[in-house]
Amino acid sequence: MSDEESSDVVRRERFSGGPARGFLSSLDSDARIFRADLQVDRAHVVMLAEQGIVEESEAAEILAALDDVEQAGHADLPDGEDVHAAIETAVIDRVGPVGGKMHTARSRNDEVATCLRYRLRADLLALAESVVAFREVLAEAAESHAETVMPGYTHLQPAQPTTVGHYLLSYESALARDTERLLDAFDRTNRSPLGAAAFAGTPFDVDRERVAALLGFDGVVENSTDAVSARDFLTETTAAAATLATHLSGVAEDLILFANKGYVDLSDDYASTSSIMPQKKNPDTLELVRASAGDASAGMNGLLTTLKGLPRAYNRDLQRAHDHAFDAVDAVREATEVAAGAVATADWNADALEAAAGEGFSTATGVADLLAMQGIPFRTAHEIVAEAGESGGDLAAIEAAVADVLGGDLSEHVDPDAVAAALDPARSVASRDSQGGPAPDAVAAALDDVAAAVADAEAAVERRREALANAEDRLAAEVSTHV
Template identity: 40%
Template sequence: MRKGKFKEEMDEMAKIFTSSMNIDRWIFHHDLNVDRAHLLMLRKQGIISKEICREILKAIERIEKDGFESLEIMEDVHVAKETRIIEIAGEAGGALHTGRSRNDEIATCLRMASREGLLKIFSSLLRLRETLIKLSERHVETLIPGYTHLQHAQPTTLAHHLLAHESALRRDAERIKDCFRRVNQSPLGASALVSTSIPLDREYAAHLLGFDSIVMNSMDAISSRDFLIECIFVSSSLMTSLSRIAEELILWSSSEFSFVKIGDAFVSTSSIMPQKRNPDVAELIRAKCGSVFGDLMSSLSILKALPMSYNRDFQELTPHLKNALEIAAESAELLSRMLESCEFNEERMREEAERGFTTATDLAEMLVLKGVPFRKAYQLVSRFISEGGGFEKFRSLMRDELGRELMNEEEFLEATDVQKAVERRGNGGPSRDSCLRMIEEERKALEEDKKWFEERKERLESSIRNLRRLSEEAMR
């Protein structure tokens, strides 16, 4: 492309500095499919002949067979590929770029890579949510201490705790679905920035590539990267959810908690301390959350204050997008496998659920149900816990603070029974019936999301199959 334009060859260091070939490997196959769709559209519109279309498609097939490594290291994969096409197909190969710029080409490739990455994350997320629901079904009656500020708060169940995480992941799934809708729009045909005088059929090319629609404004089509920011954001949001589960597995697997034993396949040992079982996978999920946050902040900083329309700064976004999508998908998959390997120490969890007077609120609420204002009941129970003792002490305090006994010993024992405290709490709480209702609701939502995933996956795969079929027919 530099021939006839510049008197000097590009500085070698500058050539390496500006080249995106290393990251372009990620979009190589998408770029070839963009070429196929663009060529078939040009042929349909009568802009290129069947013969030229055939020769270029054959060149593309050969490049795909030879692989990315067969391309010369140049400014980017688009230039390297076009150069190779012209070498194979001759001068006719130059027709490929008719009505097209690298600006709309790379934007299209990135959207295709993004939607593929989102579906991979979604697939891993489906498995993780399935794992949490299955574990919840097994542990509807497994008592654990609930925490606030990492201090014993109120008793709950393992099912209730796991379903809280699953609910957060369900919202992460909803964000991915919403993001996918905005990502799956085609910029192809927008050309450099103001469209082109050549009569392209943008909708046809978009249809061949499995897009739902086109990005209408040509300048917006090639310059917008908010879809990319959104992809990294949903990855960051998901990683936040995953890091919370990972952190709890790290804590719960320590000897101080001893709530869970992580399977051997997901721990390591020490080079000097033979007894160690280090939760390395969970720790790295926790750490990689920070890496994805870094991708988001870097991308926002790169895009900040860029003037319309295309700027080379965009090139620096691709590694962050790739990194965020891949980490999120891998982390969700690994966390699911790790949870499946876990053995929960039910006896130890129940033991801790009964410590720290976690039924104090139940005792106060029983007084409330007998007509005592909540703050007065709260203060009475607080004093009782501070001074210690059993029912006789509590009876004495009722006389002292309330002037009468409002609770007998049987009621006192019922109020302070951990199992009964859990069963009193429905309405989204940890009672058996409440958890079973939540499990049913979450499983229904999961099945709907599985259907959404299969439909989107099949549509994209079907579109690419159709594109390949039409390309093969055009090569005959």
């Protein structure tokens, strides 16, 4: 192959050399969208043939060449400014000038925007699938520990007793919203920019909806300038990933602290030992899960900074935008799977948790609530219990505080047996049976809702995945009729 044959068909001899050649090229990083570009090329060529813009025989040559390029792989592409130009060059190398008709009625501006959306939607589904799987893990562990009493904290101080099941479901709730955000991002990503050309449309009689359907998109990005300019699908994806990573970081931090206190024992598969201190069992994988929030938030900041203040339509800055989103999705998906594995294999120390559940007079709020239920103003009840806490927070201390604040015996205001029950962490938890509360019955009801929600989420991911797979089959069938 001569140097002239292998040169970039976009630039030819103009602007093709110089010290900035490598700086301009994105060919290596474009490996991720290599197959997406081929699929976009195929759909575009099929449409061109159907619309009579290229001859059937020309379409057949181009489509056959694209198959050959795919078989050879990204590594075999000729040098080029990007994967789009390199593929076009490779097609022309195989079939001659007719290969240049592949680029009729489009620009690299709408082409790259379409390729990014095509690839990203698959990554979004993969990440959503990992999140749903983690939700299942959390629900299973919560069901096993619906009655395992544990200390609850605010400001890292003992606050109120709760259960491991209720605690774990708090993260399931957060991940449920993460799932919704990812699927929403998928739905807005799943629109085709192709046919917008450089930004001002094309005089050719293209069928944008046909190409969108062949590629499995739900429709088109209507305005041609918006179609090539828009990268908010990247920001939405990266924001969803960063929010998810923040939740994962919280899970990781909690488990690290609980392991430190002896409340939970992490599997050896999710821990390591020291290089010098053989007694150590370190929660290293969870520390890296925690760090993934930094990767994702950095990607969010980098992406927004790249996009901020760009003039409308295409600017080369956009070449640097999408890696932030893809890197964030990759990092967070791996962190999700590791966090799920750590939770699934963790061993909760029920005895240690129960012993710690009442520390720091954590049942104080329950006692104050009990007094308020007897008609004592809550602020007065709060004062009584606070005073009792200074004297140890036991039944005797409460009796003394009641006598001091209200006068008379405790029994004149509330049943002492009820107060004793409120001081017990397990019975305190059982009393808080409001919707979404930690009482075992409330957790059981929540688990029923979670099971239904997880099943719905699994079905939602699968519907979208099946739609993409069916579109691939349809495109392959259409290509076969033109080759």
